[in-house]
Amino acid sequence: MASEATTAAKHAGSRTSHARAILGPALHERLAETKVLLVGAGGIGCELLKNIVLVGFGHITLLDLDTIDLSNLNRQFLFRKKDVKQSKALVAARTVSAFNPNVHIHPIHGNIKDTQFDLSWFKSFDIVLNALDNLDARRHVNKMCMAGEIPLVESGTAGYLGQVQPLLKDRTECFDSNTLYCVGKELPDGVFYHDILNLLSMEDMWRYRDKPTPLDFDAIKEDRFILRGEPASQAKIPINGAPNGAASTSSAKAVNGDMANGSGANGLKDQRELSLRDSWEMFVNSTDRLAARLRAGEETISFDKDDDDTLDFVTAAANLRSAAYGIQGKSRWEIKEMAGNIIPAIATTNAIISGLIVLQALHLLRKSYDRLRNVHLQFKPAVPLSTITLSPPNVSCGVCRDTYAEILVDPARVTLGDVIDGILGDEDEEGRREVSTFEEKRLLSDPDFDDNLGRTLESLSVTRGKFLSIVDEDGEYETIALAIGVLPLVSLSHLYCCALIFHVFGE
Numbered sequence: 001m002a003s004e005a006t007t008a009a010k011h012a013g014s015r016t017s018h019a020r021a022i023l024g025p026a027l028h029e030r031l032a033e034t035k036v037l038l039v040g041a042g043g044i045g046c047e048l049l050k051n052i053v054l055v056g057f058g059h060i061t062l063l064d065l066d067t068i069d070l071s072n073l074n075r076q077f078l079f080r081k082k083d084v085k086q087s088k089a090l091v092a093a094r095t096v097s098a099f100n101p102n103v104h105i106h107p108i109h110g111n112i113k114d115t116q117f118d119l120s121w122f123k124s125f126d127i128v129l130n131a132l133d134n135l136d137a138r139r140h141v142n143k144m145c146m147a148g149e150i151p152l153v154e155s156g157t158a159g160y161l162g163q164v165q166p167l168l169k170d171r172t173e174c175f176d177s178n179t180l181y182c183v184g185k186e187l188p189d190g191v192f193y194h195d196i197l198n199l200l201s202m203e204d205m206w207r208y209r210d211k212p213t214p215l216d217f218d219a220i221k222e223d224r225f226i227l228r229g230e231p232a233s234q235a236k237i238p239i240n241g242a243p244n245g246a247a248s249t250s251s252a253k254a255v256n257g258d259m260a261n262g263s264g265a266n267g268l269k270d271q272r273e274l275s276l277r278d279s280w281e282m283f284v285n286s287t288d289r290l291a292a293r294l295r296a297g298e299e300t301i302s303f304d305k306d307d308d309d310t311l312d313f314v315t316a317a318a319n320l321r322s323a324a325y326g327i328q329g330k331s332r333w334e335i336k337e338m339a340g341n342i343i344p345a346i347a348t349t350n351a352i353i354s355g356l357i358v359l360q361a362l363h364l365l366r367k368s369y370d371r372l373r374n375v376h377l378q379f380k381p382a383v384p385l386s387t388i389t390l391s392p393p394n395v396s397c398g399v400c401r402d403t404y405a406e407i408l409v410d411p412a413r414v415t416l417g418d419v420i421d422g423i424l425g426d427e428d429e430e431g432r433r434e435v436s437t438f439e440e441k442r443l444l445s446d447p448d449f450d451d452n453l454g455r456t457l458e459s460l461s462v463t464r465g466k467f468l469s470i471v472d473e474d475g476e477y478e479t480i481a482l483a484i485g486v487l488p489l490v491s492l493s494h495l496y497c498c499a500l501i502f503h504v505f506g507e
């Protein structure tokens with residue numbers, strides 16, 4: 001018995017001695033108390049979970065919505081064939097528990113966007129580590145961490161490339177600061193016209209190469225645009241090996257019409273050579289379709305080779321650029337092959353990135369803010385890593401600029417007007433500030449639109465986990481984003497606001 005106990009103690013000592021030596025006893029002891037949330041138990045998540053368990057993080061919550069797929073086994077080393085179809089979070093937690101029995105791991109099989117994971121829940125963690133694979137979930141976690149001022153390390157890999165980005169409210173810009181949301185009207189003119197004009201103004205650039213042609217979209221539309229001697233409707237953007245006969249737009253259209261569902265028609269549509277005007281038309285149509293989808297509520301649209309709207313958009317944009325610069329175009333089919341090329345996930349990349357995530361997490365926990373870096377893993381054997389110092393919060397980004405507060409309410413009873421009164425004060429004074437309110441981009445009220453003030457938050461679908469933004473009409477005060485939380489089970493049915501909020505618009 002005695003000797004067993006000694007062996008166990010000796011093992012415990014050797015298990016932690018390296019981490020302790022590297023981190024120093026003070027930080028090492030703090031890690032045992034640190035509560036970390038790891039979102040995602042896929043390629044990066046499995047590596048990272050193993051790392052943080054070995055480093056000695058004491059309380060780990062691991063969340064993933066998915067079950068294990070056979071195709072995960074080549075790189076998600078915490079899973080075995082017998083685990084297929086089981087919860088990733090549960091199996092990963094079980095496997096790593098054996099690496100360090102002193103660590104408490106709490107696995108959750110669920111979606112991080114679920115409303116039960118509201119701001120109060122996020123605030124119970126000291127740090128959050130993202131190991132996700134989609135923009136939507138990343139943006140959600142980013143916003144929660146900005147709202148709760150919780151340090152976040154964001155990461156991603158694609159083939160040999162990877163990136164790690166430490167984020168903290170008021171210290172760094174956020175993950176959303178650089179997200180491109182939609183294609184505005186300015187984009188085509190900017191990229192295909194003004195940018196090219198700008199390049200043309202640099203005379204030296206064009207001494208030994210052909211000058212590009214700025215594309216005037218209005219002139220193309222009216223077919224008065226001449227590209228290398230031909231009107232837009234006749235000017236073909238040459239592609240490699242266009243099949244005979246398919247090159248003519250009109251005949252391709254006729255065939256498409258006759259055999260709308262046949263694979264032959266698709267083949268022609270995908271392989272025909274397009275004129276400048278065809279490409280312009282495809283660009284305008286696909287942009288309209290994508291814009292309509294965004295208006296209908298799709299938050300982000302990612303490229304998917306099987307999504308015709310995105311494939312048309314990329315094909316058209318690529319060919320317009322080819323036309324402007326006089327380079328060979330690509331058929332829709334070629335674009336599908338190139339842009340839809342699935343980049344293999346590489347275990348080594350995930351392992352390197354997971355190590356870097358831990359380093360940035362330690363800087364955040366130590367508050368060594370001057371040592372934080374965005375780290376890129378690149379395909380350059382001589383210089384595999386490059387680091388960039390962090391950008392400060394972005395004043396034009398609503399997510400990292402706004403002031404956040406949490407309110408605990410019963411959304412079924414509290415009205416929008418109650419909340420506004422709670423923040424501005426009840427008095428109907430002359431000097432009361434004028435505000436408008438939003439949920440995401442949805443306008444709920446403004447000084448001339450008060451129809452919703454008497455409605456409950458629930459009826460306006462401003463419920464647990466969502467944010468109600470209050471915008472000062474004069475722009476003198478920062479926007480306040482109120483995170484909606486639920487009241488504890490005591491029968492406090494009316495609005496309960498933190499004192500903090502009353503100060504924000506106070507005198």
Ligand SMILES: Nc1ncnc2c1ncn2[C@@H]1O[C@H](COP(=O)(O)OP(=O)(O)OP(=O)(O)O)[C@@H](O)[C@H]1O
Nearest residue numbers: 040041042043064065066110111112131132133137
């Ligand atoms: N909203 C979400 N909530 C919780 N987990 C999520 C959410 N979105 C994505 N994930 C998880 O993030 C992980 C990302 O890991 P990874 O990129 O390796 O994906 P994968 O599905 O395991 O692999 P692949 O997509 O290559 O088959 C996945 O396990 C996925 O289930």
Ligand SMILES: [Zn+2]
Nearest residue numbers: 174177397400
């Ligand atoms: Zn931001």
